[in-house]
Amino acid sequence: MDSLVLVVTSGKGGVGKTTTVANIGTGLAKRGKKVVMVDADIGLRNLDVVMGLENRIVFDLVDVVEQQCRLKQALIKDKRLEGLYLLPAAQTREKDAIQPGQMKALCDELRKEFDYVILDCPAGIEQGFKNAVAGADEAVIVTTPEVSAVRDADRIVGLLQASGITNPKLLINRIRPDMIKKGDMMDVEDVNDILALELLGIIPDDETIIISTNRGEPAVLDQDSHAGEAYRNIVARLEGENVPFMTLDFDTGFFGKLKKMFGI
């Protein structure tokens, strides 16, 4: 099978890139794929914490690029799943410690070993972004239903096109059906009116994500988590399955009997 190098990016910070990488990576590995997650956020690494693998880091991405160690030495095997690996970012360095060309070479090296290479892009559009997208085949753009996040996502779409990634997929995170119902939040259609991208998935705002992030256990493994279920759907779509979009009405709590299908 051909391997895929996928960059998860957003422009704006705090919309859920790292959480998305952790969940998509874990979900794909759960389906038996060989996956490596690469934290490209040098100096502000988080993916290792979200995956609960922080204490296993000895070498990092910058060490590999600077040939202080072999690639295999820097890859951290996940503690739960076979075939899932993390390449952590350096924490005590800065984005300019690596160059786009080096990142591309690294991605091509990883491509030989893995079915999926998933890159966690830093926020912003500077060097870190340029590094992260350099080696990518495809992109997932994460946004939340907020004007500012959508604006930044739109900017990213343009920049991705400039670097040859023409059809990024959209993931809308942290949707709150109760607020949409009241007209206080953009719904999926509003967002995609602006961005006009292929929709990869929608994720409800879910406190189980915060719990799982703090525990270092990706929510995608939690069968009771709504967000986890949304991520499982996204993983299935990445694998080419046709999964209907989630109904963000769980019949419990505040939402009552609102039965509305979000998405296309």
Added chain:
Amino acid sequence: MIYRKLGGGQAAMLIQKVVPGGEPVIKGSREGLRIIFPIPHSFSEALDALAANLAGAGGFFEGARSLLEPSRELTDPEMAQLRDLLAQYGLELSQIRLTAARAKEKEVKERDQRPSAVTARDFPKGEQALMIRNTVRSGQKIQSSGSITVIGDVNPGAEIIAAGDILVFGALKGTAHAGSSGDRKAVVAALTLRPVQLRIAELIVRAPDKDSGANVPEIARIRNNAIVVEPYVSAWNAAARKGRRSNSRRVKA
């Protein structure tokens, strides 16, 4: 003399190092008077500078034991001149040791020969001590070819790397690497020892995935080729235990 390297530029400002200049310095210490005796140019100039310094003290030091720290090895005639000078001011020369880089090779050799008990270990020689009086935060990296003491916390994501020991008067929650140039006698001690990862010489251990351990000062060192962490027992207390004076006063852990 460069022996520190920092990740964050700002962190450089947090560092206070004890470093000898070109002038002789006389300090009181546990072992007696410590005379730091740099020899930047000629021996006679250095000797004159020291004589001036001693003269300035006006007999204050009379009768004290002294520990001489020359910046290079001295010849026999030079030694004789120094002894004469010190004798003039009533000082008894009890020990001579080299400072800084000159002493480094010797120091490592000596260290390896020392018994393994921490209690038998002197404070590292020379001027290789680095004192940090701040919280060391994520992304900051503090390196020294000597020992490092932090008065404050070391947060997750921060790194402390020392060729000697690491002592944290606070919570060590980041990564610590003691004995980074291979000294297996190096130790890491902290009031709260919860490092993400701990390294001594070439050994690496990681924190258990679940937090555990008592909230007492702890010390990590190599025993039987593995890093072990144990509650810190003061030198005095350890000696007292050996003498089976179990009713002796204890340092409260």
